[in-house]
Amino acid sequence: MTTQPIPAETLRVLVTGGARGIGAATARLLAEAGAQVMVADVLDEEGEALAAELGERVVYQSLDVTKEADWRAAVAAAKEAFGGLNALFNNAGILAYGGVETCTPGDFRKVLDVNLYGAFLGLHVCAPVLREAGGGVIVNTSSTAGLQGYAGLAAYVSSKWGVRGLTKAAALDLSEAGIRVVSLHPGPITTPMTSDFGQEMVEAQPMPRFGEADEVARMVRFLMTEATFSTGSEFVIDGGAVTGQKLHMPD
Numbered sequence: 001m002t003t004q005p006i007p008a009e010t011l012r013v014l015v016t017g018g019a020r021g022i023g024a025a026t027a028r029l030l031a032e033a034g035a036q037v038m039v040a041d042v043l044d045e046e047g048e049a050l051a052a053e054l055g056e057r058v059v060y061q062s063l064d065v066t067k068e069a070d071w072r073a074a075v076a077a078a079k080e081a082f083g084g085l086n087a088l089f090n091n092a093g094i095l096a097y098g099g100v101e102t103c104t105p106g107d108f109r110k111v112l113d114v115n116l117y118g119a120f121l122g123l124h125v126c127a128p129v130l131r132e133a134g135g136g137v138i139v140n141t142s143s144t145a146g147l148q149g150y151a152g153l154a155a156y157v158s159s160k161w162g163v164r165g166l167t168k169a170a171a172l173d174l175s176e177a178g179i180r181v182v183s184l185h186p187g188p189i190t191t192p193m194t195s196d197f198g199q200e201m202v203e204a205q206p207m208p209r210f211g212e213a214d215e216v217a218r219m220v221r222f223l224m225t226e227a228t229f230s231t232g233s234e235f236v237i238d239g240g241a242v243t244g245q246k247l248h249m250p251d
Contacts, residue, residue: 004228005226005228006224008224010086011030011224012036012084013035013224014038014061014126015037016065016089017093018038018040018089019050020046020192021192022189022191023089023092025216026089026091026216026221029218033221036057036082037058037059038058038059038085039054040062041062041063042062065114065122066114071121075129079129086130086137087130088126088137090119090122090163092114093115096108096111098152100154103154115163116163119140119166127177130174130177135177135180137180139184139220140170140183142160142161142234143186144186144187164183164185167232168232172232180228182234183233184220185235185237187205187242188211189211189215190212205245207240209239
């Protein structure tokens with residue numbers, strides 16, 4: 001694997017969940033740095049508008065991450081538009097509320113299908129293309145829910161722990177091909193997914209605020225361009241949420 005930083009303008013990257021939130025912020029940041037970016041999502045109207053806004057180096061591709069055929073179509077489109085891929089941001093994800101007693105089996109399966117099976121399909125279909133390019137980097141979006149448990153989020157927590165493990169397996173499988181694979185662990189970030197979360201969620205963490213999607217995007221850019229001695233590693237961006245809570249003890 002290369003030990004030299006990778007210029008952003010040489011990236012040819014597919015971003016899933018790219019129409020809004022962390023995905024959109026990352027697509028924007030990488031495009032502004034000169035990368036060629038495929039914004040991929042099921043939110044076609046939003047994705048097409050973003051690609052049109054970001055210019056000729058950005059294309060939109062409709063992609064349901066649970067469908068292998070959609071992944072293969074996206075790879076074919078990337079080859080036509082960019083000549084191939086050397087980076088993947090496996091970022092698409094959904095959330096369902098419910099603990100082990102209240103989460104329906106259907107919701108549990110749906111969350112795992114998108115968050116974990118979708119990430120596997122991305123690795124399975126895109127890794128050979130990165131191999132053809134001589135190597136590259138894959139960033140898988142896990143969560144602080146892949147580092148600790150949360151009550152009432154049985155499906156989401158299970159899926160994100162799975163992404164964390166899948167990342168380590170992939171890093172070992174793909175190292176000889178010069179492909180780095182790392183996991184990203186955002187905490188409470190202001191996105192459409194967290195719109196129902198109140199301020200009380202962050203009050204006891206060291207940095208008592210929600211993070212911004214742009215802050216996560218900057219970490220993704222670092223992982224793709226600068227983190228040349230990291231693979232299988234976990235990168236946390238959470239305002240200190242998993243560090244512990246600042247409790248107000250009695251005098």
